[in-house]
Amino acid sequence: MTLDAPEVGTRIVVRHETGGVGPTGGPQMTDVVGHVLAVDDDSLTIEQRDGCPRVVDRATVTTWKRVPDRPVRRRRAVAIDAEELTRITSRGWPAIESVPLGEWELRAAGRFTGRANSVAVTGSPGMPFDDALARVRDFYRERSAPPLAQVVVGSEHDRLLAAAGWAPMDGYHGGAVVQVADLGASGTYAHDADARVSPVADDAWLSRYGRVSDPADARAVMEAPAQVGFVAIGAPGEAIGRVVVTGEWAGLSAVEVAPEARRRGLARRIVETSLAWAVGHGADKAYLQTMRSNEAALALYRPFGFVDHHDYVYREPSA
Known part of the structure; x- marks a missing residue:
């Protein structure tokens, strides 16, 4: 049986044969749920809820169907x-x-x-x-x-x-606190009219980020995910941020504002635009990583519902 291929971006459930034997003696089946990242003649690549991609051989697929983008029940x-x-x-x-x-x-x-x-x-x-x-x-x-x-x-x-x-x-930079938040539905966050969201980090964005010694390495890391947005307000990038969606999770990072443009609410507008973009791309939860001593950053994110989840540290051999 030949099945039509789902469109990239669609959230689906796929039932396919594993190659094993099921309890009744027939082919063993399993289901994969997630957003379609890629389709070709031989396979489907599906991004699961944790952002992990799963490649399914199309020859093993028995059925697939669309499922709602935002499940009614979700894990906090x-x-x-x-x-x-x-x-x-x-x-x-x-x-x-x-x-x-x-x-x-x-x-x-x-x-x-x-x-x-x-x-x-x-x-x-x-x-x-x-x-x-x-x-x-x-x-x-x-x-x-x-x-x-x-x-x-x-x-x-x-x-x-x-x-x-x-x-x-x-x-x-020896470690950070990781904070998380549950996101509201579409329409909860406003995409700022002056904000631009690009899938690539241009030179102005990178210059504002300021932690870049090799632009090629920085772009290779930050542009790699399938769903990533580089947010900027003003020219040349008075305020910037980065948002990525992997599965049901959005990650916020790199929120920076030019010193002369601070105290004008630009960072809040970057964050709100980032969250609007994330919800529009299927996220219902978000995380961020910042220094525990960075009171300004913690205060920025607090109104959006971010709370502490855990801390991490970098360890190195002492000898």
């Missing part, structure tokens, strides 16, 4: 496990090079940000802990980069890293 943002959220945030800020080590993710991106140049320590590495740390050291040594581990503060992994002699990284 605060209910997600911290390590699962770490994996989601990593998909929203993907490294140029990503290598799995069991459930850990070795990330490298020319030293553009700690998030893209550290091992995300979540789940099991699939080998003894000390052996995994040796693999981490080797990975970064081969790339002439310092070994760093991003880990949830207070987790068992955090305690194991401390016991192995990995100390918290010094400095302002």
Whole structure:
């Protein structure tokens, strides 16, 4: 049986054969739910609720149908496990090079940000802990980069890293608080009439972001997700922000305002436009990462319902 292919962007449920044998002796089936990212003659690529893409062989598909973009029942943002959220945030800020080590993710991106140049320590590495740390050291040594581990503060992994002699990284950017919020329905947030949202980071946007030593590396990381918007108000980019949607989650980052344009509400307008864009692209939850000492940022996001979820820290070998 030949089935019509769903359109890219459609939220669907696909039933397909797994290749195994079901309980009644027939083909084993499973369902995949998510938004269609890509379609070709051989496969469907579906983005699931956590942003993880799933490729389904079209020859194995038995049925598919559209489903509502926003399920009636949903999991609250605060209910997600911290390590699962770490994996989601990593998909929203993907490294140029990503290598799995069991459930850990070795990330490298020319030293553009700690998030893209550290091992995300979540789940099991699939080998003894000390052996995994040796693999981490080797990975970064081969790339002439310092070994760093991003880990949830207070987790068992955090305690194991401390016991192995990995100390918290010094400095302002040695970690962050992750906050989350449940998003309202379409129409809750206003897309500012003066705001521009582009799928690419132009030179003016990058110059305002200010943390860029190699524009190619920065663009490779920040432009990589399938659904990403670079928000700007004013010329040349008096205020900027970045919003990404992976599955049901939106990630906000890089909200910056020129010093001479502050105290005019531009940051709030960037955030509200970002949330309007996110809801329009299927998100019903959002996260952000900022320094716990950044009172201005925490105050900016508080009216939008953002609350603390967890803290993470970067650890590095002490010797």
